[in-house]
Amino acid sequence: MREAAFAKQNKDKWLKFESVLRNNIQINPDELSALYVEVTDHLSYAQTFYPNSNTAQYLNNLSVLAHQKIYKTKRESRKRFITFYTKEFPLFFAQYHKQLLIAFITFALFAVVGAYSAATDSDFVRLILGNGYVNMTLENIENGDPMAVYKEMESTDMFLGITINNIRVALFAFSLGVFLSLGTLFIVMRNAVMLGSFQYFFYDQGLLWESARTIWIHGTIEISVIIIAACAGLVMGNSILFPGTYTRLQSFVRGAKDGLKILISTIPFFIIAGFLEGFVTRHTEMPDWLAILIIGGSLSLIIFYYVIYPIKLKRKNEQRLREL
Structure with missing residues (x-):
C-alpha cells in the first residue's frame, strides 16, 4: 500500500487517539486499549515499509506520548485511586x-x-x-x-x-x-x-x-x-x-x-x-x-x-x- 493511501485510511483513528491523549478525554478503557494496540501496529508497519517517512515519525511520536501517559498514570497512584471512583468507574x-x-x-x-x-x-x-x-x-x-x-x-x-x-x-x-x-x-x-x-x-x-x-x-x-x-x-x-x-x-x-x-x-x-x-x-x-x-x-x-x-x-x- 502506498504511504498516502495508508495515511488516508487510518488518519481519523490517529487523530482521535491523539486528541484523547492530549485533552485527557475519558473514554471506555477497552476502546482506549484497542486504539493504542492499533496505533503501535501501524507504527511497526510504517517503520517496515515507510522508514524515515513523516508518517513513521508521527506514529512514533504518538506512541511515545501514549507511553508517557501510561507511566505517568502509574506514578500517580494516589490520584488514580480518586479518579477511579470519580471518573473512570462511573x-x-x-x-x-x-x-x-x-x-x-x-x-x-x-x-x-x-x-x-x-x-x-x-x-x-x-x-x-x-x-x-x-x-x-x-x-x-x-x-x-x-x-x-x-x-x-x-x-x-x-x-x-x-x-x-x-x-x-x-x-x-x-x-x-x-x-x-x-x-x-x-x-x-x-x-x-x-x-x-x-x-x-x-x-x-x-x-x-x-x-x-x-x-x-x-x-x-x-x-x-x-x-x-x-x-x-x-x-x-x-x-x-x-x-x-x-x-x-x-x-x-x-x-x-x-x-x-x-x-x-x-x-x-x-x-x-x-x-x-x-x-x-x-x-x-x-x-x-x-x-x-x-x-x-x-x-x-x-x-x-x-x-x-x-x-x-x-x-x-x-x-x-x-x-x-
Missing part, C-alpha cells in the same frame, strides 16, 4: 445499566413474592427467618422495643461484623455468576424473599412504619449495593452466555474483570452501610424527620452515583468525541 459502568435494571427488577419482584407468601402462609416467615429470630422479635415487641436487636451488640463490633458479612454476601452474589448468571439470580431471589417476608412480618404486627424507618436507615445502601453486586455477577455470567466476537474464554476473562471492577466500587458503600447499622440504626428514638433524611440522602447518593452520574459522563464524552 463512565465504565454506564454500559452495564441493563444488567443493573435486571438485578433490580428481579429483587423487587421476589420481595413482593416474599411478602405475598408471608401473607398467605402463617408459617412462611418462620421458615425463612427462623424460629429463633421470630421468637426473639416477638419478645422484643412485647417488651415495647421491637428494634432491640440492633442494640444488643457493641457499636464497633456490630459495625465490623455487619460490614464483613455484607461484603461476603456481595462476593458470593458475584462469584456465583460463573454459573451462567443463575447462581447470582438465586442469591438475589433469596435475599429479596427474606426482605419481603421480614417487612410483612412487621406489617402483620402493626409495626410496618416503625420497622421501615429503622431498618432502611442502613438498608437503603445495604440492599442497593447487594443489587449492584448482583449486577457484577450478571456481567460475568452473561459474558459466558453471550461472547459476541470473542472466544468464550476471552469473553469470560473480560466479563470477570468488569464484574470485579463493579464489585470493588461497592466497598465504600458497604462500609457506610455498616457504620449506619452499627452506630445510627440503634437510635430508634430519633425523630422521624431525621430517619427520613438519612434514608432519602442514602437513596439519592446511590441513584446519583450509579445511574445519573454515569449517564452524564457518558453523554459528555460522546459529545466531546463528536467534536473531534
